[in-house]
Amino acid sequence: MEDVGCDFELTPIIIEELRPDEVLVEMKYSGICHTDFLMQNGHLKSILQYPAIAGHEGAGIIRAIGSHVQNQSLREGDPVLLSFTWCSNCNPCKEQNPARCEAFPLINIPATRWPDGSSSAKLAADGRPVGGQFFGQSSFSRFSAVHEKCVVKCPYPDELSLSIYAPMGCGYQTGAGAVLNILKPKPWQTMAIFGVGSVGFAALMAAASLKPKQIIAVDLVEGKLALAKSLGATDVINPSSSSEQGVDTVEEIKRLTGGRGVDFSIDTTGVPRVIKQMLDCLALGGTAASIGAPQPGQDITLDVGMYFATFKNWLSVVEGDSYPPEFIPELIKLHREGKFPVDKISKVYPVAEFKTAVADMEAGKVIKPIIQF
Numbered sequence: 001m002e003d004v005g006c007d008f009e010l011t012p013i014i015i016e017e018l019r020p021d022e023v024l025v026e027m028k029y030s031g032i033c034h035t036d037f038l039m040q041n042g043h044l045k046s047i048l049q050y051p052a053i054a055g056h057e058g059a060g061i062i063r064a065i066g067s068h069v070q071n072q073s074l075r076e077g078d079p080v081l082l083s084f085t086w087c088s089n090c091n092p093c094k095e096q097n098p099a100r101c102e103a104f105p106l107i108n109i110p111a112t113r114w115p116d117g118s119s120s121a122k123l124a125a126d127g128r129p130v131g132g133q134f135f136g137q138s139s140f141s142r143f144s145a146v147h148e149k150c151v152v153k154c155p156y157p158d159e160l161s162l163s164i165y166a167p168m169g170c171g172y173q174t175g176a177g178a179v180l181n182i183l184k185p186k187p188w189q190t191m192a193i194f195g196v197g198s199v200g201f202a203a204l205m206a207a208a209s210l211k212p213k214q215i216i217a218v219d220l221v222e223g224k225l226a227l228a229k230s231l232g233a234t235d236v237i238n239p240s241s242s243s244e245q246g247v248d249t250v251e252e253i254k255r256l257t258g259g260r261g262v263d264f265s266i267d268t269t270g271v272p273r274v275i276k277q278m279l280d281c282l283a284l285g286g287t288a289a290s291i292g293a294p295q296p297g298q299d300i301t302l303d304v305g306m307y308f309a310t311f312k313n314w315l316s317v318v319e320g321d322s323y324p325p326e327f328i329p330e331l332i333k334l335h336r337e338g339k340f341p342v343d344k345i346s347k348v349y350p351v352a353e354f355k356t357a358v359a360d361m362e363a364g365k366v367i368k369p370i371i372q373f
């Protein structure tokens, strides 16, 4: 992408010489995630260098390995899934909590090599540097010099598996990790999920695998709610239809839970009004998790006395709080057992049909578009 507001376009690039801690990946597939559009709409411009290559849900084949790559198990020809990267030096990183890395935005967002800010690629046309390590990987590229920490070996080498598992490294682990690593609902507990895009669906499917008493999905698109019902939601709410009847989402959640509210609620939208609903619909002692990033500079109003008296918790969970080298294989195993059917929400598009893929996602026709190189 040339600059803020420009289209995604296919442009020849030249990959710089591989550094000792990088691997060259031939991308086969990449999921499309909302964060990619933050590059386009300028929300990341304070720390992102343009031109830059987006994409951070890559799946491909290792074609070369840097001279000092620590992961001795990596070989040329290995099928790999790509996730985010981290600094390894801060306390959370040392405690194997890289999703809480204190340098997370500065390493993953600028699309440059950490820590010197150089570029891993340049434009073939004029030699200008192009940001080629968005989330350490820039997977909207046929080839990418990827930081080794992004790389998770895929236990299944076939094309179909790579296409299904490409989004594990961001969207799927974000939703599933919040549920499986943090919230962990028990069979007698209840949960509401606000927004069933790919992150919300991953949360929903992960929650369904634990068989809680109730999972309530909230979304504005009827088609998504119908799919949510088929994938484990016990109840669905469409706020746009309920408001016509004078019923608001929080009241509806309370009605569906016998007046109690839910034990857990998740917001994937990042919209302050929805975040407020996520907190208001909690039962006594309930826990809410924000897992979709809100834009900075927005407020919500909280009744702090009520918040205190109802001992609610509000967490922010980034990337599902996951350690990708361990969590992604767990999610793949869950998929193979039929308990995390992510293939039901994705569709593969040739890279030339990128715009169609985005339009279908925005129209709610597909939950997780995946481009194929």
Ligand SMILES: [Zn+2]
Binding pocket: 033, 034, 035, 036, 056, 170, 171
């Ligand atoms: Zn993402």
Ligand SMILES: [Zn+2]
Binding pocket: 086, 087, 088, 089, 090, 091, 092, 093, 098, 100, 101, 102, 103, 104
């Ligand atoms: Zn760190």
